Amino acid sequence: MSDPYNPCERQYRLTRGALLLLHRYGFGVSIATKSDLILRDTDVLTAIARHSPAIARVTVTAGDDALARLVEPGVCPSSARFAAVRRLTEAGVFAGLLLMPVLPFIEDGEDNILRIVEQAHAAGARFIDAAFGVTLRQNQREYFYARLDERFPGLRQRYVRAFGNAYECPSPQTHRLWQLFSAACERYGILYRMEDIVAAS
Numbered sequence: 001m002s003d004p005y006n007p008c009e010r011q012y013r014l015t016r017g018a019l020l021l022l023h024r025y026g027f028g029v030s031i032a033t034k035s036d037l038i039l040r041d042t043d044v045l046t047a048i049a050r051h052s053p054a055i056a057r058v059t060v061t062a063g064d065d066a067l068a069r070l071v072e073p074g075v076c077p078s079s080a081r082f083a084a085v086r087r088l089t090e091a092g093v094f095a096g097l098l099l100m101p102v103l104p105f106i107e108d109g110e111d112n113i114l115r116i117v118e119q120a121h122a123a124g125a126r127f128i129d130a131a132f133g134v135t136l137r138q139n140q141r142e143y144f145y146a147r148l149d150e151r152f153p154g155l156r157q158r159y160v161r162a163f164g165n166a167y168e169c170p171s172p173q174t175h176r177l178w179q180l181f182s183a184a185c186e187r188y189g190i191l192y193r194m195e196d197i198v199a200a201s
Contacts, residue, residue, distance in 0.1 A: 003034055005033045006035070015031075019048065022048060023044055026051055027052060028055075029054055029055070031055070036076050038088070039088070054094060055096075057098040057129060058085050058088075059097070059100070060099065060119075062116075063118075067106075067112070089125070095126060099129065101133065104133060105155060108171035110173075113184075117181065120188075126190070127192065127196075127200070132181075133171050135168055136166075
């Protein structure tokens with residue numbers, strides 16, 4: 001698995017080539033990315049949107065750029081991703097947020113989630129696809145814990161106590177976060193139920 005707009009895409013343009021093929025043969029597309037490089041291909045996405053669904057899901061899990069730099073080093077800041085959603089939406093692409101993974105004890109604060117919804121609304125996001133937690137495979141877990149030790153000293157132990165070796169690690173606040181999140185989305189007219197997102201796309 002890889003982000004379709006990883007740094008190599010600037011040079012090799014494989015994602016753009018794939019989009020051009022999808023457009024040529026009349027297919028739709030759904031893209032998930034953390035990169036504002038997606039804006040380079042706005043022309044192709046809008047061309048696809050004229051005949052088929054074209055969905056852009058831009059991952060944002062931190063409403064604050066400083067937190068985003070801590071959990072996603074090497075990725076453009078959240079503010080740039082919100083700006084990308086705005087530009088895609090203005091161009092006629094069905095664009096919104098992918099709000100996952102939300103890291104327990106780091107990104108699952110109520111203020112963070114509400115701030116993301118508010119900024120999504122300001123950016124004109126049509127939808128937010130959310131899940132409050134993270135999944136950890138065995139080798140992935142060790143890498144993740146090593147990064148926790150670097151950036152959030154002491155938090156590893158909290159993860160071990162809460163989740164052990166579980167693959168699914170939901171936020172302990174999932175129920176409360178869903179209540180806040182869904183109410184905020186309703187207030188701003190942002191789609192958040194998958195069936196509604198699919199129907200609108």
